[in-house]
Amino acid sequence: MDLQSAxxxxxxxxxxxxxxEALSAITRTANECHSKAIEGATFKECRYSNKKYLLIDNRGETSRPINIEIWDPRHQSPAAWPQNKSGLESAESANASIYSLATSAAIxxxxxxxxxxxxxxxxxxxxIRVFIGEKLGPEFAYGSFVPTSAGIKVSTDISITNQARTTGLVLAAKITTRERISQVFTQQRILDVLEPQKYTSCLVALSEMQRSGQDNAREVCTPDQWILYQMCLSQNVTHAFYGDIPSGLGRVTKGGISLLSLDGLEEHLQRFKQQAEAAQNQA
Structure with missing residues (x-):
């Protein structure tokens, strides 16, 4: 299995x-990754914060913790996805589908x-790119850089703008953040200064869980940093979407960040689409 080639x-x-075609390639890749990862493996269960996690031992290595209540390889089947135009069964299944696909590749x-x-x-x-493209369609411009009035492009994971480039959304797609949460707020701060009232950002992440030793799981997140960055850098990082929502990040919602599962990403994209179309008409 050559994941880089895939x-x-x-x-x-x-x-x-x-x-x-991208979706079909993703599902094939995830299914093959899943099959290879569990072939001849042994499994251990552990708990963290009332959640049940699975660790996979194989070839002398141990996988990252997998949330058993979310990870479901059945959601990786192409037959389960094309039930509507979005390529996902429903908004309710988006979280399990995305979590399962990405986790199978990760393990x-x-x-x-x-x-x-x-x-x-x-x-x-x-x-995430394929999910966004399915939801928003070809009338938006997608990229990894945001041009600014200073003539300098700001590097991002995923940027979306309307065709008139009058409004945009930046998504930081991270399988886990840990200390990298500063990147999300720093990039948005730059955009606040150079492109005021034009861009907002959101985090799209899988989990903040990591293995603790060989038999346990622990959560690694930094809510105090989030709060400080929001106070001192930018209030325009508005949402954080997680496949497995960290229990330790509950306090960040008091500062105005909406902490949601990946099920909420579709609604956020549709809301952005409406705002972008309105801005396009006014341009």
Whole structure:
């Protein structure tokens, strides 16, 4: 299983705006990753904050913790996805589908190539890109850089603008944030200064869980940093969407950030679409 080659093939479909082919490639890749990861494996269960997690032991390696209540390989079947135009069964299934697809690729890397730390996040970002493209369609401009009035492009994970480039949404797609949450707020602060009232940002992440030793799981998140960044850098990081919502981030909602599962991402995108279309008509 060559995950890097699979990602390149997915990228080709994304560039061609062929989201159905990209989706099929993603599901095939996730299914193969899942099969390889569990072949000959042993399994251990552990708990954290009233959640049940699974650890997979295989080839002398142990996977990251997997939330058993969310991870469901049945959601990776292509037959389960094309029930509507969005390519997902429903908004309610989006969280389980995205979590299951991305997690299957991640545990494959944990077991077969544990030094490839960036690859799980790259695959997760592609899953999110396809989801966004399916929801918003071709009338929006997608990219990884935001041009500014200073003539300098701001690097992002995913940026979306209307055709008139009068309004935009920046998505930080991270399989996990830990100390990298500063990037989300710093990028938005730059946009606040150079492109005022034009862009907002949101975080789209999988989980903040990591293995503790060989048999347990722990959550690694930094709510105090979130609160400080929101107070001192930007209030325009408005939402954080998680496949497995961290229990330790509850306090950040007091500062105005909406903390939701990935099920809420579709509604957020549709709301942005309405705002972007209104701004386009006024341009």
């Amino acid at each position: 990602i390149k093939a997915i990228d080709t479909h994304i560039k061609e705006a062929n989201h159905q 494959f890397i944990d077991i077969y190539s544990p030094s490839s730390r960036k690859t799980p996040g790259t695959f997760f970002e592609r899953v």
